[in-house]
Structure formats: structure tokens, C-alpha cells
Amino acid sequence: MSNEINFVIDGVEVTGKPGQTILEACDEAGIYIPRLCRHPELTPRGSCRLCTVLVNGRPQAACTQPITEGMIVESETEELNENRRNIIDMLFVEGNHFCMFCERSGNCELQALGYRFGILAPKYDYFYPKREIDATHPDIFIDRNRCILCGRCVEASRTVDGKGVFEFVGRGPERKIAINAEQFLKDTNLKITDKAADVCPVGAIIKKRTAFTTPIGKRKYDKKPIGSDIEEKRKKD
Amino acid sequence: MSKRVIIEPVTRVEGHGKVSILLDENNKVTQARFHIVEFRGFERFIQGRPYWEMPVVVQRLCGICPVSHHLAAAKAMDVIVGADKLTPTAEKMRRLMHYGQTLQSHALHFFHLCSPDLLFGFDADVQIRNVIGVALKHKDLAVQGVMLRKYGQEIIKATAGKKIHGTGAIPGGINKNLSTNERDVFLKDIKQMLVWARGALKVAKDYTVENLEMVKPFGSFDSNHLSLVRSDGAMDLYHGNLRAIDAEGNKIFDQVDYSKYLDYIAEEVKSWSYMKFPFIKSLGPEKGWYRVGPLARVNTCDFIDTPEAEEARKEFMAVTDNKPNNITMAYHWARMIEVLHSVEKINELLNDPDLQGNDLVVKGERRNEGIGLLEAPRGTLFHHYKVNDDDQVTMANLIVSTTNNNIPMNRAVQKVAADHISGAPEITEGLLNHIEVAIRAYDPCLSCATHAMGKMPLKVTLFDYQGNEIETKTKE
Structure with a gap:
């Protein structure tokens, strides 16, 4: 072969x-x-x-x-990129994404994709859903307003950390990330060193007291669009 | 038959407000009020958010001097994280940011918003009496205004990351220092800024002195004055203790630790405005109201610690025989003294190697309550937060500079209305202008004051004594 x-x-x-x-x-x-x-x-x-x-x-x-x-x-292709733009647009309006004060701003993959695709304002109406936050864990903060249900935390907790702290519950518009505790994140065995605490592409799972320590201009997507690191490989070759 | 006159919206100020004036049967003014008609509710919707978001989210109250909110919130969060003394780099970077913003905010107000009134006169044709008119007739002055503001904004960008709504100050410090490259760019132009700041001060001073007989009574009244001052009595826009003086200059209180502000200041709510009415507790709401901002600061401080601004302060105080200056229109002169002071301070800081330090953040024992005050361009700004053990904000109280000036602005409107409307119930362009000029002297930011959003145009309506609307004029 x-x-x-x-x-x-x-x-x-x-x-x-x-x-x-x-x-x-x-x-x-x-x-x-x-x-x-x-x-x-x-x-x-x-x-x-x-x-x-x-x-x-x-x-x-x-x-x-x-x-x-x-x-x-x-x-x-024009059609595929239009579909991508629509997906990003829908993700923005489906949650409560306020980039202007989100600490993941500049490092957020959703925001960076929005910029890459030239999305300056959403074309759909905002849902303004009522979502829960959980600040009970001493080191980690969950803000479901920003969750895009990518499932990275679910996968990381299950396969890398071997813990299963996160899981999806509900279907369709009711779908959300749940935790394996009665009520609060502090009652799970999630640790700040876990992979699950490190893979969120947006600002839904954040490490406490680390916000805004990187100045504007030095954040991951401040200077170059998302995907530039991959595209640069080709330019070098 | 009594009538009510409404000015809505008020133009060339930040935010949205209106003025209503009540006339009696003889067309004498019986009441004049400045209503703030925006509502926003920042204090409520930040509840539940993590404390480290505060400096970034609360600054969104305003696009004119967001740095004030950014830094006041950061100062409160310093208390929360137990950072009782910042590193020299952090404190000086924040100060640099603050002087940069004072420079840009004052320049914006003086050159863009107010200079048309001063250069063309209150009654000049509105087609000329605007910033474009200034640019055409007084090109050099207009360019200097733009360039001074730009310099201030570039300072903000270098310290906060962005010209508007940056992220520089974080609980316990700052997230960057000033590189030598950044410093050198600013040093290259600082002499020119000093020249232009002196020029702006001269315009404001000459205007006041040359028109003293006219400006003295214009919207003027005796009042208390409040600001932060340094422990040695110097003007300090970033940090200090509270000092309040009366119209004669007697101290009502002095060197009060601002974390005890609730023992000294209370707020009254009135049904006709979304803006609260703060007052000095010991004097009560009737006599305890006070002015803040450039006029109050120049009045309350014992001296200014930069040489040229101190000279200017002495000249300013000499006009009122070293007693507090209570002339509303003198705000402009005081504001330009602060512009020069800010440029001198920026120059001082740029030459300080501490700005290139790398020790940026300190932490200490975590607390559940934090209060941060500073002197924003428009006056004393209070930020007060309570934070639970899960790091969420549970209470926020913001007393914004313009809120402190609520009663004074109402007084100014009342005075101008009484002097210019009594006996002349018809709404004329001149009347609108005079009232706006008085309000504008305070450089109010109504968006901030109600923690509200939107533009702020001025509307005047005339009612008869039974409350029937007779006439409304609107200026967009």
C-alpha cells in the first residue's frame, strides 16, 4: 500500500x-x-x-x-463560504456574544472567524436567550451565554481527562452543556489543569483571574486572521 | 397665564436631555429644570458578572472619557484583589493613560463643542456657529484642537491598547508598559503640544477676562465645590482624598479617605430626571449640593504641581481675589489650565524610566468590597462594588461626574432663563443658545450620568399654566 x-x-x-x-x-x-x-x-x-x-x-x-x-x-466556493458565513452568523445571534467586554476577545475563534468572513454586523435577529452562568468553582467560570455547543469540553473531559465532567443535555434549541454534579461546577472534580478547561474556542469556559492580561495587539488574532498560520506554511514552501 | 418652555434636545453635549421652563402669568420664570431622559441601568445588569470584567464593561457607559470608568473600576478592583500599592510602572502607566484622556476630552469639548459659542458669540447664526465654522474662520485653532485631541488619544492607545475602550488596566495593575519606541514618538511632539496647550489656555483666559462683565453673572451662582486633592493639597486627577469647600473657600471637609464617601455624600432621587442629585450629608439636600470638574478642582486645590499650570492657576484665582471662582463660564478657563497641566504631566511621565518597567501586577488579600474614585475630565467619579466569594459582582454604585453637577446645571439653567426669558415668553434662537451655552460650560455627559445610551440633542417646549403645550422647538 x-x-x-x-x-x-x-x-x-x-x-x-x-x-x-x-x-x-x-x-x-x-x-x-x-x-x-x-x-x-x-x-x-x-x-x-x-x-x-x-x-x-x-x-x-x-x-x-x-x-x-x-x-x-x-x-x-462562493456557495460553501456563504454557508459558512450563515453558520457563523447564526451562532452569534443564537447566544449572547458581547465581544466588546468578553475576555476572550482577540483570542476567540468565533470572533476571529467573523472577522475572516467579513461579518461586521449580524444579519439575523438576536435571540437573547436566557442562559446560566456558574461561578462556583474556585478557578473556572462557565458562561453559557457564550457557549456554541462545539463539544470540545465534552470530548476533552471524557477522552483526555478521563472524567466526563461535561455532557450535552436537551435537544434542538434546548440543548446545553451540563455538568456531572447536582447543581454546581464546584461539586465536580474539574481541575484547572484539565484539558477540558483549556479547549473552549469561545469565552464559555474561562480560567478565573486571567482576563485581559494580554494587551491588545498581542492577542492571537489581533494582527493576522485565523488560519494564517496554516496558510503561511504554503507560502514558505 | 403661565407657560412652560421646553428645550429638547440640548445640543453639543454628550447624551440626551431637555430643559423645561415654567413661566407665571407675567412671564416671569418660576421654575427651570434640566431633565435627563435617558435610562440604562448599568448598575443592575453588571450584577452576576465576574469582577475582572468591570474595568472593561463599565467603560462602555461612555465613548468620550471611557478611560475614567476604566480606571475608576480598576481602582475599585485593586481593592478587591488586595493590591494596596501598585508597582511604579502600573501606577504611572495608568496616570499616563488618564492624563492622555483628560487632554483629549478637554480638547474635544473646548475646540469642537464650545469654541463656536466663544468665537462667534451666543447669538451668531447657527450656520456659522458650529465646528465647521470654526474650521473655516479659525483654521489654525481648529487644527490645533484636532491635533491635541489626537495626541491624547494616541497616549490612550499606547497605554490601553485602543483609543476607545481598551483593556490596559487590570485588577492589581496594568497589562503593558510603554516601549522606548512608543515613548520616543510622543517625546518628539511634546513641545508642540505644550505650545498649543498654552495657546488654548490663552484663548480661554482672554475670552473670560475680556468679557468678564458679561460672563460674571451668566448662569453664575455661589456653590460648594468638591474634588480629590493630594495629601499635600495639590491637584491630583488620578488619586487623592476628598475635599469640599464652600463658596467662600471654607473647608466643609478635607482629606477624607474616599472609601468612606458614603459617610459624607448621599444621593436624592427626583421624579422628573433619571439623574440622581448628590449632596453633602452634613449640609442636607438643600444646601449640600456642590460643583465638580475643572472649576471645582482649581478652586479646591492649594496648588498645581506643574509650573506653567500653577502660574495659570494663580492668574485664575486672582480674578476672584483668591476666593473660589463661582463663575459658570470660568469652567472653560479652568478646563484649559488642566489641558496645560495634563501636557506637562505627560511630559514628566514620558521622561520617567519607570514606564519601561516590567513589574506590572500585584495581588494581596482578597476583599469583598472595593471603592475607586478619580477626577474624570468632568469631575469626581465614584465607583463602588461588592463582590461575592465566587468572584461575582453583587452590587454596584456609580456616581458619575455629571451627576454631581446635576443641581448646579439646573441652577445655571434657572439663572439664564430668569435673566433672558422673563418678560419674553416667545422661544427665540437666542434663548435656546444661551441656555445651551450655560449647560455646555459644565461639559455634561448625560450618557454617563444616567448610565445611558444614545445621542443628545435639545428640545424646548412652551406650556401654559394649565400644562397645555403651546409650542416646541427641537434642535438635532
Whole structure:
């Protein structure tokens, strides 16, 4: 069996390795496919659908779809990007995202994607949902107003930390992140050193007393759009 | 037949308000009120939020001097995290930010909002009496105003990360120092700023002195004055103790630790305004109201610790024989003394190597209550918070600079209305202008005062004695 798999994405020939997903192979090749729920150290869930690409004409999540020899992938199409923009737009209005005072601002993946896609104002009406916050843990603060249900914390707690502190409950609009305690986060065995406390792409799970310590201008997405680190690999090659 | 005149909205001030004036059967003014008609409720909706968000969220009250709220909240949070003494770098960076904002806010007010009245006269054609008119007729002055403000804003950007709504001050310190590159850029232009600040001061001073007979009675009245002063009695815009004096200069209280402000200051609520009415407790609501801001600060301090501003203060005080100056229009002169003081302070700080230090944050024993005060461009600003053991804010009380000036602004409106409307019930453009000029002298920020949002235009309505509306004029 060959150790190389060749495929084409947006007209560019890419060589990947067996077992890689489209997203992994493209990351290595310096081609950025937008994503939100995907975290490089966690098992991909394919839940946010932001990385949806067309594989031989059929929509697939690039973070879960393995590469195959000769596949033709389309990512940077007008239609796919419009779908991505709509997903981001909907995520913004579905929660209560106030970037202007959110401590994750500048380091937030949702905000950074909003900027990358040129979303200056939401096109849908805000839901203004009533969401719970939990400040009881001595080191960690949960603000469900900002949760986008990506599932990273669920996955990290279960598979990396081996604890299962977080889990989804409810369906559809009622879906939310629950904790494995009667009422409060302080009653779980979550530790600040846990992976689950470190993977939230937005400001829903935050470490207490660390806010705003990085000055504006030095935050992750202050200077370059999200995905630039991946795209720079290609430029160097 | 008595009538009511309403001015709504009031223009060239920050926020939204209106004026109502009641006339008796002989067209004499019986009552004049400045109503603040915005409502926002910041004190309520920050409840439950983590304390470290306060300096960043509360500054959103305002887009003109958000740094004041940013720093007052940060000072309160210093108390919460037990940071009783900041590192020299943190304190000086915050001071630099504060002087930068005082410079830009005062420059904005004087050049953009007020200079049209002073340069063209209160009754000049409104087509000319605006900032564009100033730019056309007095180009140099307009450019200096813009450049002074820009310099202040660049200082804010270098210290807070952004010109508006930055994140520099954090509980217990600051998140950055000033690089030598940043410092050198500012040092390159500081001499020019000093020249322009002196020029602005001269404009304000000459205007007041040359028109003294006219401005002396204009919206003027005796009042108490309140501000923070340093422990040696010097003007200090960032930190100090509370001092209140009466109209003659006698001390009502002095060197009061501001964390005890509730023992000295109370607030009254009235049904006709969203803005509260603070007063000095020992004197009661009738006699205890006071003025804050540049006029009050120059009156209350014993001296200013920068040489040129101190010279200017002495000249200012000489006009009233070293007694407190109670002339409403003298706010402009006092404000420009502070502009010069701010530029001198910025120069002093830029030459201080502590700004390049790397020791930025201190922490101590955690507390559940924090109070932070400072002298915002518009006057004494009070921030008071209670925080639970889970780090959530449970109570917030904000007494904003403009709120302190609530009764004085009402007095000024009453005085101008009595002097200019009595016997002339018709609403003229001149009447609108005169009332606005008096309000504008206080540089009110009504958005902040009610913790409210929106623009602030002025409307005047005329009612008869039975409350029937006769006429309304609006200025957008």
C-alpha cells in the first residue's frame, strides 16, 4: 500500500498520508479550511459543519472525511463560504456574544472567524436567550451565554481527562452543556489543569483571574486572521 | 397665564436631555429644570458578572472619557484583589493613560463643542456657529484642537491598547508598559503640544477676562465645590482624598479617605430626571449640593504641581481675589489650565524610566468590597462594588461626574432663563443658545450620568399654566 494519497482541492494537488482526514492533509499542505469544533488534540466530531467541503460533488465534513486517492475537493466556493458565513452568523445571534467586554476577545475563534468572513454586523435577529452562568468553582467560570455547543469540553473531559465532567443535555434549541454534579461546577472534580478547561474556542469556559492580561495587539488574532498560520506554511514552501 | 418652555434636545453635549421652563402669568420664570431622559441601568445588569470584567464593561457607559470608568473600576478592583500599592510602572502607566484622556476630552469639548459659542458669540447664526465654522474662520485653532485631541488619544492607545475602550488596566495593575519606541514618538511632539496647550489656555483666559462683565453673572451662582486633592493639597486627577469647600473657600471637609464617601455624600432621587442629585450629608439636600470638574478642582486645590499650570492657576484665582471662582463660564478657563497641566504631566511621565518597567501586577488579600474614585475630565467619579466569594459582582454604585453637577446645571439653567426669558415668553434662537451655552460650560455627559445610551440633542417646549403645550422647538 502506498504511503502517499494524492487528491486535488480547489485545483491544487495535495499529497497526504493514509488515515488523514481532508482537514489534516490540507493543514499540512498549508491550505486552510475554516473550522470551529475541531481541535487538533481531540477526536473530530464534525458537529459545527463549518469545514463542510464538496468531495466529488457531495458535501462532507473535512474534519471527519478521510482522504482517498484522486478525490476532487472543493472548499473555497462562493456557495460553501456563504454557508459558512450563515453558520457563523447564526451562532452569534443564537447566544449572547458581547465581544466588546468578553475576555476572550482577540483570542476567540468565533470572533476571529467573523472577522475572516467579513461579518461586521449580524444579519439575523438576536435571540437573547436566557442562559446560566456558574461561578462556583474556585478557578473556572462557565458562561453559557457564550457557549456554541462545539463539544470540545465534552470530548476533552471524557477522552483526555478521563472524567466526563461535561455532557450535552436537551435537544434542538434546548440543548446545553451540563455538568456531572447536582447543581454546581464546584461539586465536580474539574481541575484547572484539565484539558477540558483549556479547549473552549469561545469565552464559555474561562480560567478565573486571567482576563485581559494580554494587551491588545498581542492577542492571537489581533494582527493576522485565523488560519494564517496554516496558510503561511504554503507560502514558505 | 403661565407657560412652560421646553428645550429638547440640548445640543453639543454628550447624551440626551431637555430643559423645561415654567413661566407665571407675567412671564416671569418660576421654575427651570434640566431633565435627563435617558435610562440604562448599568448598575443592575453588571450584577452576576465576574469582577475582572468591570474595568472593561463599565467603560462602555461612555465613548468620550471611557478611560475614567476604566480606571475608576480598576481602582475599585485593586481593592478587591488586595493590591494596596501598585508597582511604579502600573501606577504611572495608568496616570499616563488618564492624563492622555483628560487632554483629549478637554480638547474635544473646548475646540469642537464650545469654541463656536466663544468665537462667534451666543447669538451668531447657527450656520456659522458650529465646528465647521470654526474650521473655516479659525483654521489654525481648529487644527490645533484636532491635533491635541489626537495626541491624547494616541497616549490612550499606547497605554490601553485602543483609543476607545481598551483593556490596559487590570485588577492589581496594568497589562503593558510603554516601549522606548512608543515613548520616543510622543517625546518628539511634546513641545508642540505644550505650545498649543498654552495657546488654548490663552484663548480661554482672554475670552473670560475680556468679557468678564458679561460672563460674571451668566448662569453664575455661589456653590460648594468638591474634588480629590493630594495629601499635600495639590491637584491630583488620578488619586487623592476628598475635599469640599464652600463658596467662600471654607473647608466643609478635607482629606477624607474616599472609601468612606458614603459617610459624607448621599444621593436624592427626583421624579422628573433619571439623574440622581448628590449632596453633602452634613449640609442636607438643600444646601449640600456642590460643583465638580475643572472649576471645582482649581478652586479646591492649594496648588498645581506643574509650573506653567500653577502660574495659570494663580492668574485664575486672582480674578476672584483668591476666593473660589463661582463663575459658570470660568469652567472653560479652568478646563484649559488642566489641558496645560495634563501636557506637562505627560511630559514628566514620558521622561520617567519607570514606564519601561516590567513589574506590572500585584495581588494581596482578597476583599469583598472595593471603592475607586478619580477626577474624570468632568469631575469626581465614584465607583463602588461588592463582590461575592465566587468572584461575582453583587452590587454596584456609580456616581458619575455629571451627576454631581446635576443641581448646579439646573441652577445655571434657572439663572439664564430668569435673566433672558422673563418678560419674553416667545422661544427665540437666542434663548435656546444661551441656555445651551450655560449647560455646555459644565461639559455634561448625560450618557454617563444616567448610565445611558444614545445621542443628545435639545428640545424646548412652551406650556401654559394649565400644562397645555403651546409650542416646541427641537434642535438635532
